[in-house]
Amino acid sequence: MLSEFELITRYFAGPAQSAAAGVPGVGSGVVLGPGDDCAVLAPTPGSQLAISVDSSLADVHFPADAPAAAIGHRVLAVALSDLAAMGARARWCVMAITLPEADDAWLAGFAEGFHALCRACEMILVGGDVTRGPLSVSVTVHGEFPAGQALTRGGGKAGDVLAVTGSLGGGRGGLDAWYAGERELDDPLLAAYLLPQPRLAAGEALRGLAHSAIDISDGLLVDLDHLCTASGLGAELEAADLPLSAGLVARLGEAAAREAALCGGDDYELLISLPAAQFETARQRLAAVDVPLTVIGRLRQAPGIAGVDAGLLRNGWRHFPEGAS
Ligand code: ADP
Ligand code: MG
Numbered sequence: 001m002l003s004e005f006e007l008i009t010r011y012f013a014g015p016a017q018s019a020a021a022g023v024p025g026v027g028s029g030v031v032l033g034p035g036d037d038c039a040v041l042a043p044t045p046g047s048q049l050a051i052s053v054d055s056s057l058a059d060v061h062f063p064a065d066a067p068a069a070a071i072g073h074r075v076l077a078v079a080l081s082d083l084a085a086m087g088a089r090a091r092w093c094v095m096a097i098t099l100p101e102a103d104d105a106w107l108a109g110f111a112e113g114f115h116a117l118c119r120a121c122e123m124i125l126v127g128g129d130v131t132r133g134p135l136s137v138s139v140t141v142h143g144e145f146p147a148g149q150a151l152t153r154g155g156g157k158a159g160d161v162l163a164v165t166g167s168l169g170g171g172r173g174g175l176d177a178w179y180a181g182e183r184e185l186d187d188p189l190l191a192a193y194l195l196p197q198p199r200l201a202a203g204e205a206l207r208g209l210a211h212s213a214i215d216i217s218d219g220l221l222v223d224l225d226h227l228c229t230a231s232g233l234g235a236e237l238e239a240a241d242l243p244l245s246a247g248l249v250a251r252l253g254e255a256a257a258r259e260a261a262l263c264g265g266d267d268y269e270l271l272i273s274l275p276a277a278q279f280e281t282a283r284q285r286l287a288a289v290d291v292p293l294t295v296i297g298r299l300r301q302a303p304g305i306a307g308v309d310a311g312l313l314r315n316g317w318r319h320f321p322e323g324a325s
Contacts, residue, residue: 002102004130008034011111012095012128020115021124028124029091039126041092047144050088054079058135062194063178067185068106070194072113075137078217080121080198081268085215087151087207088143090121090200096129096138121200149207151272156212156231160273162297165202165286168220169257170245172264177251189247196268201289203270209282210272219265221313224305227271237297237307262312273299 002010011017013034024030032040043049056075058064066074076093083090095114099107118125123141174193185191199215206213214227220242228235239258248257261267274282279295286293297307305313 002104007102007107007130008128011107012125012130017111017115017125021118023124023126030124030126034125034127039092039094041126041142043091044144046147048147048150050083050086050143050145050150051140052079052082053138053140054082055136055138064135066178066194067113068109069113069116070185071137072110072115073117073195074113076114076117076123076139076141077196077198077268079139079141080117080123080200081196081215081217083141083143084199084203085151085213085270086143086145087149087203087210087213088145088200089204090123090141090143092124092126092142093118094127094129094140095125096131098131098133098136100133100135121198145204145207151203151206151210151213153212153214153227153230154232155210156227156233156273156299157275158233158299158301159276160211160299161276161279161295162224162235162237162271162273162299163279163282163293163295164216164220164243164269164271165199165291165293166267166269167243167245167292168216168261168267168269169248169264171196171266171268172219172260173245173248173251173257175264175266187247189245189251192245192247193266196266198268199270199291202286202291202293205285205289206270206272206274206282209278209285210274213270213272216267216269216271217265219263220267220271221262221305221308222265223271227273228299228303228305231273231299233299233301234303235297235299235305235307237305238295239308241294241296243292243294243296259312262308 023033170192174189
């Protein structure tokens, strides 16, 4: 049985991981990495910090028997998605993990998934905690943006167009596919659920263009409602224009796929509002980082969300599990 110290050094914060992350080094902002009582960080002068924490519990937020590397990826991805929604650049994270046992093969897979996503986003793991108990992982992410340039939920203006990145419904479709016994991670639906790609590059590209932004973690309708409430506005959706996950349409048919896109969670796409005149610029900036952007409606003065079935609105995300799947 590994000691806590050996486990941390081998999988999370040893010389191997530090070298891969380039810590400490010029530009990393890491004055002191893992190993002391705190990490010491040097934010970029003139920037502000965006900080968020996400806890992922086995069999609540991810299937406990999912591949360990996918779990390692996913627990970080859901936290990074919040930085993306603020237009922040990923910088540093700390990770608290609770493990039922120190299983070497599992830990190696988990660490591989976690560190690979760190490298891809230039995120540096600077500390954490290890405890024993039912499997759960809590990741706190720190991002940066130039002072005053955060994208927020509350900046929407009446008349703004609403737009989403990528496609919707795949997260919900992948969750169903996993529990239906599918295990092929090459399947785009399973990948959408287990290996979500946080839209960090898109979030950064939208600074100065989007009036408001939120990431879609609980389902489009629920998260649109958050954005509307924060902006003090209502919305008109064009449900026919939703960019539906192609794999989901093939699996469920169009009507059920649209319902999953509206009410299913776990897509981790960005929902933004921006002036109609800026849409083409935003679309081109996002195309340059390979992210599609689709108009799905408008913000309006009148409260509430128009353009979707009243039953769906009333029942929100709770509707879907009893519905089409
Ligand atoms: P303390 O008891 O002072 O909180 P710990 O023994 O928990 O310190 O951790 C020792 C060092 O290892 C700390 O610098 C901590 O940040 C780091 N560490 C612990 N767990 C992790 C982890 N899961 N990932 C990265 N670093 C970790
Ligand atoms: Mg500790």
